[in-house]
Amino acid sequence: MDAGAEATPVKVSARDxxxxxxxxxxxxxxxxDARANRVTALIGPSGCGKSTFLRSINRMNDLIAGxxxxxxxxxxxxxxxxxxxxxxDLRRRVGMVFQRSNPFPKSIxxxxxxxxxxxxxxxxxxxxxxxxxxLEQAALWDEVKDRLGASALSLSxxxxxxxxxxxxxxxxxxxxxxxxxxxxxxxxxxARIEExxxxxxxxxxxxxxxxxxxxxxxVSDTTAYFYxxxxxxxxxxxxxxTNPSKQETEDYITGRFG
Amino acid sequence: xxxxxxxxxxxxxxRLRQLVLEMGGLVESQIADSVRALASNDAALARSTIERDxxxxxYDVEIDEECLRLLALHQPAARDLRLITTGxxxxxxxxxxxxxxxxxxxxxxxxxxxxQEVRIDLPRMADMARxxxxxxxxxxxxxxxxxxxxxCRDDDAIDALHGAMFREVIGWMGADPGAVVDGTGQIFVSKxxxxxxxxxxxxxxxxxFMVKGKSIRHLSVPxxx
Numbered sequence: 001m002d003a004g005a006e007a008t009p010v011k012v013s014a015r016d017x018x019x020x021x022x023x024x025x026x027x028x029x030x031x032x033d034a035r036a037n038r039v040t041a042l043i044g045p046s047g048c049g050k051s052t053f054l055r056s057i058n059r060m061n062d063l064i065a066g067x068x069x070x071x072x073x074x075x076x077x078x079x080x081x082x083x084x085x086x087x088x089d090l091r092r093r094v095g096m097v098f099q100r101s102n103p104f105p106k107s108i109x110x111x112x113x114x115x116x117x118x119x120x121x122x123x124x125x126x127x128x129x130x131x132x133x134x135l136e137q138a139a140l141w142d143e144v145k146d147r148l149g150a151s152a153l154s155l156s157x158x159x160x161x162x163x164x165x166x167x168x169x170x171x172x173x174x175x176x177x178x179x180x181x182x183x184x185x186x187x188x189x190x191a192r193i194e195e196x197x198x199x200x201x202x203x204x205x206x207x208x209x210x211x212x213x214x215x216x217x218x219v220s221d222t223t224a225y226f227y228x229x230x231x232x233x234x235x236x237x238x239x240x241x242t243n244p245s246k247q248e249t250e251d252y253i254t255g256r257f258g
Numbered sequence: 259x260x261x262x263x264x265x266x267x268x269x270x271x272x273r274l275r276q277l278v279l280e281m282g283g284l285v286e287s288q289i290a291d292s293v294r295a296l297a298s299n300d301a302a303l304a305r306s307t308i309e310r311d312x313x314x315x316x317y318d319v320e321i322d323e324e325c326l327r328l329l330a331l332h333q334p335a336a337r338d339l340r341l342i343t344t345g346x347x348x349x350x351x352x353x354x355x356x357x358x359x360x361x362x363x364x365x366x367x368x369x370x371x372x373x374q375e376v377r378i379d380l381p382r383m384a385d386m387a388r389x390x391x392x393x394x395x396x397x398x399x400x401x402x403x404x405x406x407x408x409x410c411r412d413d414d415a416i417d418a419l420h421g422a423m424f425r426e427v428i429g430w431m432g433a434d435p436g437a438v439v440d441g442t443g444q445i446f447v448s449k450x451x452x453x454x455x456x457x458x459x460x461x462x463x464x465x466x467f468m469v470k471g472k473s474i475r476h477l478s479v480p481x482x483x
Contacts, residue, residue, distance in 0.1 A: 214333050241339070242335070242339060243470075249336075251260050255262050255267065256260040
């Protein structure tokens with residue numbers, strides 16, 4: 001039995017979450033638990049609501065005009081929409097990695113040090129230490145340790161994406177949201193990101209949106225299938241990919257969709 | 259069930275099912291011919307049946323290749339994955355059944371011209387084993403787990419029949435030492451047929467897995483699933 005099968009505490013918990021963009025309802029009553037130190041994959045066709053759900057967890061959707069929400073999301077049992085929750089602190093605790101790597105047009109060092117700096121770390125030795133350990137965690141240190149002052153834009157696509165992961169890790173998050181983190185990368189760079197996800201789950205709770213079903217099967221412990229804004233089925237990844245209980249899930253993962 | 263978006267994939271899976279059925283049909287006729295050769299002491303029929311085993315082997319290789327190709331090219335999941343892995347395992351059992359039919363024929367060839375008399379009801383046993391094989395393949399193509407379970411249950415009857423025949427042959431060999439060679443050969447054949455039924459049972463168990471996603475192997479047969 002793989003480690004993913006053992007229950008760990010619930011880290012992120014959505015309860016009856018509805019999200020509307022204007023008159024359009026993007027999510028319908030999503031109730032879903034993501035467990036600590038586990039990778040939860042969100043799969044489903046375009047427009048199914050998986051990215052909206054992901055972006056709800058650190059309240060990124062708050063930035064979209066006309067967005068409305070009902071229901072709750074709990075982080076360690078606490079409602080992330082409580083009036084006294086500091087959204088900046090929430091986004092520090094819940095980091096995000098996007099589809100396209102988006103390093104700042106600054107040095108490799110500054111990309112990683114940026115977050116800790118704005119959270120008040122100014123001591124150079126401490127920053128050096130954070131930069132080194134997070135680049136190590138992101139499996140990038142050995143490739144860049146001799147050129148930390150070089151522009152982040154001089155890195156390859158796969159390296160840039162790992163730099164963005166390091167940047168997210170530098171502020172010591174607890175949860176990592178990944179929105180198709182490898183879809184713009186070649187197979188080798190993709191394999192490195194997937195290997196990294198395996199290592200990162202020892203420390204973090206990871207939720208990943210992916211269109212690549214084999215990737216979901218490879219990296220996740222739990223898979224949730226979304227369709228038209230609803231959570232159709234969620235279960236252990238091995239079970240979802242060998243014997244899902246819902247016909248809709250079966251049709252999607254076997255390529256009988258549409 | 260909805261069709262695959264990828265039509266070629268759909269056709270490939272249909273072709274896999276077809277190949278397994280063709281192989282199954284061929285193996286069934288191999289069993290029938292081997293037992294007919296035994297009952298009529300027909301060494302020529304036994305030899306031609308042995309010859310045809312290479313066709314069974316060719317299917318074994320072809321289906322293996324087809325399954326590997328499907329796995330590599332389509333990364334199948336769920337029911338498709340279960341169909342393909344079941345295909346891989348079923349062909350192994352079918353190939354072994356083919357070999358057992360050859361073994362029956364070899365016993366016929368060994369005793370050819372020696373006027374052997376088949377004194378136990380091996381044809382009935384062969385019919386039972388063939389029936390189990392046919393039903394396990396029907397269950398495969400119709401995705402019928404209940405029929406597959408029936409095949410698993412039927413295995414007890416053929417085991418019992420083999421036990422009865424064994425005791426009967428021991429009885430007449432004891433009374434007539436001259437019958438020991440024929441008797442031993444017929445005990446072997448009875449065992450081959452009992453093994454064929456075991457392989458049919460394996461196929462049926464795989465069909466239950468294919469349809470339900472649940473393994474019933476090495477467990478007592480459930481009454482329903």
